[in-house]
Amino acid sequence: MKTTRNTTAKTAVLEVFENSKTALSHTEIQKQLNDVCDRVTIYRILDRLVNEDIIHKISNLDGTVKYAKCNHSHQRVHIHNHAHFSCENCHEITCLENVKPSYIMPHNYKVNEINFTLSGLCPKCLNSNI
Amino acid sequence: MKTTRNTTAKTAVLEVFENSKTALSHTEIQKQLNDVCDRVTIYRILDRLVNEDIIHKISNLDGTVKYAKCNHSHQRVHIHNHAHFSCENCHEITCLENVKPSYIMPHNYKVNEINFTLSGLCPKCLNSNI
DNA sequence: AAAAATAACGCAACAATGTTGCGATTAAAA
DNA sequence: TTTTAATCGCAACATTGTTGCGTTATTTTT
Ligand SMILES: [Zn+2]
Ligand SMILES: [Zn+2]
Ligand SMILES: [Zn+2]
Ligand SMILES: [Zn+2]
Numbered sequence: 001m002k003t004t005r006n007t008t009a010k011t012a013v014l015e016v017f018e019n020s021k022t023a024l025s026h027t028e029i030q031k032q033l034n035d036v037c038d039r040v041t042i043y044r045i046l047d048r049l050v051n052e053d054i055i056h057k058i059s060n061l062d063g064t065v066k067y068a069k070c071n072h073s074h075q076r077v078h079i080h081n082h083a084h085f086s087c088e089n090c091h092e093i094t095c096l097e098n099v100k101p102s103y104i105m106p107h108n109y110k111v112n113e114i115n116f117t118l119s120g121l122c123p124k125c126l127n128s129n130i
Numbered sequence: 131m132k133t134t135r136n137t138t139a140k141t142a143v144l145e146v147f148e149n150s151k152t153a154l155s156h157t158e159i160q161k162q163l164n165d166v167c168d169r170v171t172i173y174r175i176l177d178r179l180v181n182e183d184i185i186h187k188i189s190n191l192d193g194t195v196k197y198a199k200c201n202h203s204h205q206r207v208h209i210h211n212h213a214h215f216s217c218e219n220c221h222e223i224t225c226l227e228n229v230k231p232s233y234i235m236p237h238n239y240k241v242n243e244i245n246f247t248l249s250g251l252c253p254k255c256l257n258s259n260i
Numbered sequence: 261a262a263a264a265a266t267a268a269c270g271c272a273a274c275a276a277t278g279t280t281g282c283g284a285t286t287a288a289a290a
Numbered sequence: 291t292t293t294t295a296a297t298c299g300c301a302a303c304a305t306t307g308t309t310g311c312g313t314t315a316t317t318t319t320t
Contacts, residue, residue, distance in 0.1 A: 005287050005296055038299050061189050061245050085239060101231030108253035109215060115191050115247040123238035135267055135316055168270050
């Protein structure tokens with residue numbers, strides 16, 4: 001079995017997540033790390049953190065990919081079924097941990113995973129405009 | 131005002147959509163077109179068809195982008211608020227025109243658009259496996 | 261029908277994002 | 291301390307999408 005290791009690069013990436021309230025893209029992480037490690041290493045660390053259920057991957061409407069901390073590691077079954085909000089103004093992505101859509105599916109489909117993304121204006125941008 | 135023109139390439143792309151029950155990626159369209167036109171032209175045609183509300187763009191969980199015919203052009207307000215299903219086995223994307231999620235949002239958010247994608251096994255793959 | 265206007269095209273070049281192979285490091289176990 | 295293998299850096303490559311520009315072709319005007 002493969003064991004996972006704690007490296008300086010991985011610790012640095014984790015710290016970036018700890019200090020962020022919103023989801024982060026690979027590029028945003030790279031900028032904050034400031035040459036702590038190679039570009040490729042960040043990709044590999046992100047893959048590992050996803051596999052370890054420490055962060056989750058968010059694919060956005062505009063094609064960008066971001067990652068966010070998992071705030072539910074205590075749950076027995078680790079499922080990412082919450083919604084995400086994408087602000088059209090500041091482009092920040094936030095987890096809406098408590099928003100879970102209800103829906104009715106046609107028969108003969110087996111649903112394993114759902115992705116629910118809403119876009120519009122976040123509270124910050126909603127208050128600070130005309 | 132810019133007027134839109136009917137070209138052989140655009141007609142060919144439209145025909146590909148007419149013959150498809152599922153959503154199509156740029157690459158899939160390109161293969162079916164078989165050098166009718168350049169790669170870039172397909173991108174530009176897809177952009178135009180989206181602007182004309184003839185097709186809609188679907189961003190998938192795995193980062194792929196597909197396009198599908200709009201089957202609701204008769205509606206007065208043209209909104210794409212239906213769900214999409216992504217099969218983990220055959221990777222086909224289908225529009226679930228009648229699946230519309232209900233949800234409760236926290237205050238102070240203004241929602242303009244939603245994206246609801248479900249993944250799992252489609253009816254075809256569900257029936258044809260062990 | 262011919263001429264004029266411009267939407268659409270082909271091509272080449274570029275950009276962003278992510279992947280792979282491989283030899284060198286280094287964290288963790290023995 | 292030595293050994294093992296997970297992780298890293300680097301170079302090279304792949305995919306997807308964009309842009310500029312001179313050319314082609316559809317549509318409108320004359
Ligand atoms: Zn905002
Ligand atoms: Zn989340
Ligand atoms: Zn299927
Ligand atoms: Zn659809």
